[in-house]
Amino acid sequence: MTKNIQIHIPGFPRIGAKRELKQALESHWRGETTAEALEHTGRELRARHWALQRDAGLDFVTVGDFAFYDQVANHIQLFGCEPARFGFAPATPPLQRYFAMARGVGNSADGDGTTPTACGNPACAEHAGQAEQSGHEGHHGAALEMTKWFDTNYHYLVPEFSPLTRFALAGERLLAEVAEAQALGHAVKAVLLGPLTFLWLGKSKRAGFDRLSLLQQLLPVYGALLDQLKTLGVAWVQIDEPILGLDLPGAWRSAFDPTYWQLNQVGVPLLLATYFSPLEENLSLACRLPVAGLHVDGVRAAHELTSIADWLPHHKVLSVGIVDGRNIWRSDLDAALAALAPLLAKRGGKLWLATSCSLLHVPFSLAGEDQLDAEVRGWLAGATEKLAELALLQQTLAGADTAAALQQSRDAIAGRRASGRVHNAAVAARLAALPADADRRAAPFAARQAAQRERLRLPLFPTTTIGSFPQTAAIRAARAGFKRGELDAGQYRGAMQAEIADAVQRQEALGLDVLVHGEAERNDMVEYFGEQLDGFVFTRYGWVQSYGSRCVKPPVIFGDVARPRAMTVDWTVHAQSLTARPMKGMLTGPITILQWSFVRDDQPRARTALQLALAIRDEVADLQQAGIAIIQIDEPAVREGLPLRRGRWDEYLGWATRAFRVAAGAAADTTQIHTHMCYAEFNDILPQIAAMDADVITIETSRSDMELLAGFGQFRYPNEIGPGVYDIHSPRVPDAAEMVRLLRKASAVIPAGNLWVNPDCGLKTRGWAETEAALRQMVAAAHQLRAEQ
Numbered sequence: 001m002t003k004n005i006q007i008h009i010p011g012f013p014r015i016g017a018k019r020e021l022k023q024a025l026e027s028h029w030r031g032e033t034t035a036e037a038l039e040h041t042g043r044e045l046r047a048r049h050w051a052l053q054r055d056a057g058l059d060f061v062t063v064g065d066f067a068f069y070d071q072v073a074n075h076i077q078l079f080g081c082e083p084a085r086f087g088f089a090p091a092t093p094p095l096q097r098y099f100a101m102a103r104g105v106g107n108s109a110d111g112d113g114t115t116p117t118a119c120g121n122p123a124c125a126e127h128a129g130q131a132e133q134s135g136h137e138g139h140h141g142a143a144l145e146m147t148k149w150f151d152t153n154y155h156y157l158v159p160e161f162s163p164l165t166r167f168a169l170a171g172e173r174l175l176a177e178v179a180e181a182q183a184l185g186h187a188v189k190a191v192l193l194g195p196l197t198f199l200w201l202g203k204s205k206r207a208g209f210d211r212l213s214l215l216q217q218l219l220p221v222y223g224a225l226l227d228q229l230k231t232l233g234v235a236w237v238q239i240d241e242p243i244l245g246l247d248l249p250g251a252w253r254s255a256f257d258p259t260y261w262q263l264n265q266v267g268v269p270l271l272l273a274t275y276f277s278p279l280e281e282n283l284s285l286a287c288r289l290p291v292a293g294l295h296v297d298g299v300r301a302a303h304e305l306t307s308i309a310d311w312l313p314h315h316k317v318l319s320v321g322i323v324d325g326r327n328i329w330r331s332d333l334d335a336a337l338a339a340l341a342p343l344l345a346k347r348g349g350k351l352w353l354a355t356s357c358s359l360l361h362v363p364f365s366l367a368g369e370d371q372l373d374a375e376v377r378g379w380l381a382g383a384t385e386k387l388a389e390l391a392l393l394q395q396t397l398a399g400a401d402t403a404a405a406l407q408q409s410r411d412a413i414a415g416r417r418a419s420g421r422v423h424n425a426a427v428a429a430r431l432a433a434l435p436a437d438a439d440r441r442a443a444p445f446a447a448r449q450a451a452q453r454e455r456l457r458l459p460l461f462p463t464t465t466i467g468s469f470p471q472t473a474a475i476r477a478a479r480a481g482f483k484r485g486e487l488d489a490g491q492y493r494g495a496m497q498a499e500i501a502d503a504v505q506r507q508e509a510l511g512l513d514v515l516v517h518g519e520a521e522r523n524d525m526v527e528y529f530g531e532q533l534d535g536f537v538f539t540r541y542g543w544v545q546s547y548g549s550r551c552v553k554p555p556v557i558f559g560d561v562a563r564p565r566a567m568t569v570d571w572t573v574h575a576q577s578l579t580a581r582p583m584k585g586m587l588t589g590p591i592t593i594l595q596w597s598f599v600r601d602d603q604p605r606a607r608t609a610l611q612l613a614l615a616i617r618d619e620v621a622d623l624q625q626a627g628i629a630i631i632q633i634d635e636p637a638v639r640e641g642l643p644l645r646r647g648r649w650d651e652y653l654g655w656a657t658r659a660f661r662v663a664a665g666a667a668a669d670t671t672q673i674h675t676h677m678c679y680a681e682f683n684d685i686l687p688q689i690a691a692m693d694a695d696v697i698t699i700e701t702s703r704s705d706m707e708l709l710a711g712f713g714q715f716r717y718p719n720e721i722g723p724g725v726y727d728i729h730s731p732r733v734p735d736a737a738e739m740v741r742l743l744r745k746a747s748a749v750i751p752a753g754n755l756w757v758n759p760d761c762g763l764k765t766r767g768w769a770e771t772e773a774a775l776r777q778m779v780a781a782a783h784q785l786r787a788e789q
């Protein structure tokens with residue numbers, strides 16, 4: 001007899017409790033270990049993770065969520081659609097082809113994997129090592145492009161589709177893993193990406209080609225795969241169609257019905273899984289599809305649960321993702337039970353419970369965080385703790401005596417809610433008293449521009465850089481030594497000041513107009529600030545996979561954010577003391593800090609953003625007070641914070657741009673505020689970018705040959721712009737002529753008086769030799785442009 005309440009998870013982190021997969025991959029890529037050894041590690045990790053699921057009491061283990069690099073890449077092999085451009089010889093082993101697609105061929109790309117970063121954008125400086133491989137479109141062996149998995153900081157490899165694409169059931173891996181789990185005695189739920197989501201996530205390699213037209217060809221291959229899974233005797237196949245939570249074009253929506261009608265013919269029970277977003281206009285479509293069950297995100301689509309419970313026919317399984325798979329907070333089990341009660345009543349007591357989405361997006365466990373105090377640790381839950389929460393919910397609903405465990409959970413929730421460490425009255429008071437015009441500079445841009453010109457007296461086409469200079473081995477060693485206590489504070493400060501002096505001297509020798517201190521003291525642009533702010537904690541092992549073997553360890557914002565003291569003033573003032581040229585202060589903006597952290601779930605993101613904004617605002621005021629005339633507030637993550645549904649963009653952009661303006665709002669008219677954003681499609685949010693009202697914005701645009709800038713021109717972007725004139729993702733040194741050409745192109749769309757000259761992004765991943773060579777050319781290009789005016 002099957003239980004009324006069953007529990008499962010859409011997926012589990014595969015990197016391993018101690019990032020074993022990362023180590024195994026990187027040593028294999030270095031040629032130190034064989035493919036067999038890597039496969040062995042994979043098998044061990046799977047076995048361990050399935051055992052954890054079974055031991056926690058899950059009714060099925062999930063098979064198919066494992067990948068040596070990326071789950072989407074697994075599907076490319078599974079469905080036999082490796083791009084022909086790789087020209088693989090028939091005898092090339094599948095794993096070798098797989099890594100070639102993931103990492104490119106003819107590249108020694110082992111830069112990745114060693115230094116964790118907080119950056120969510122593989123196209124920016126923080127991820128330059130990887131972007132280098134994929135940056136060269138057209139090179140036949142270039143890695144597949146990477147892009148963000150929905151609104152997460154995980155990056156998947158983008159399938160390439162063209163009229164020549166053919167599908168065939170090619171990969172053996174999934175079937176072998178199912179057999180592996182069965183041999184270990186597990187009840188198996190296999191997981192697959194649905195055909196529509198798979199096609200959606202890919203890109204058309206020929207202009208005008210509609211990848212949806214490949215569906216008819218793809219479906220029989222899915223059918224054959226499902227048939228084999230059925231033969232193997234899997235209990236369920238979870239088929240992920242998260243695109244049901246997006247604004248879908250009509251043709252894609254109407255493809256769902258016939259697709260699932262066809263796949264359902266195979267006769268293996270299908271659990272259609274959606275996550276990350278409410279279903280909205282796709283709700284009744286999702287409920288009606290001819291499948292055996294539907295999984296919905298009980299956190300992001302909580303308000304839809306009642307209608308789904310009503311609309312989903314009673315013979316179908318409803319799986320409610322009640323435990324948050326996107327954040328690291330312990331669940332409020334009382335609230336969960338209260339939310340489930342009416343659903344259970346509607347569903348005749350039958351329900352599946354799950355995490356909202358795959359646990360890929362949370363750390364493996366937070367139980368071993370020995371440097372967090374027990375109180376804060378008790379508020380957190382990683383993947384393994386979330387399994388236990390599901391089990392506790394199941395047991396409670398099955399009538400077991402769980403009072404003691406529930407009480408413990410209740411105490412932790414109550415403790416967090418009441419904690420004086422979470423709530424800071426001064427912060428609340430400041431927010432409440434914030435004047436409505438705190439987000440406004442005193443004068444409009446034109447007046448500020450005049451005042452700043454008067455003060456700064458910069459030449460036309462002023463040259464600058466984005467902030468970071470090469471993070472040399474010596475810098476990293478000093479920072480690590482300081483963290484380990486081998487260098488004392490004085491020695492560390494001395495070492496960093498020497499690095500700053502070196503950077504200043506090199507910039508003066510190059511003849512740059514606006515200098516930076518180089519960010520030697522920063523390991524990471526978010527962590528550096530988080531470590532100095534109240535309301536943040538840092539885990540030791542809270543790694544989350546970002547792509548391939550790369551993991552990030554996002555800071556945790558658990559309480560009201562406040563800035564106890566200045567964070568950057570000493571370094572910046574020291575740097576300014578070494579030069580007569582303007583020294584640009586360098587800050588990370590509130591939205592980027594928010595976006596690259598785990599954020600508290602007990603208040604709206606907008607409120608946390610505003611608290612961060614006030615902390616940065618204070619830093620702006622202090623820098624200004626110390627005589628710094630130019631302050632850059634980096635916001636590379638503004639674009640990636642956009643909600644999945646367009647209908648919510650305005651709301652987000654409203655509070656996000658206001659947070660930026662509040663941060664910048666302390667600047668006097670004579671203080672020039674810069675912002676920086678990395679490569680992204682900005683054209684659809686130009687009015688909002690303009691509304692941030694930074695005096696200068698630097699953007700990455702060299703790789704698009706200034707195409708990106710055309711939008712700014714058409715929109716008549718009112719303030720000053722520094723379009724990146726060379727790509728920092730490559731060690732190649734561009735020549736001045738190339739940059740002159742780009743700058744002339746830029747002057748055609750932006751008034752020359754509003755143009756700055758700078759690289760695309762920060763230079764932390766580059767070496768000094770190539771950096772100086774490139775900047776010398778850049779300065780020469782600016783001089784040539786000035787001469788032409």
Ligand code: GLN
Pocket residue numbers: 119124125126466467468519525586634636676677678761762763764
């Ligand atoms: N100021 C930062 C740097 O130069 C900006 C990095 C980024 O855009 N991600 O490194």
Ligand code: ZN
Pocket residue numbers: 124125466636676677678679700760761762
């Ligand atoms: Zn950047």
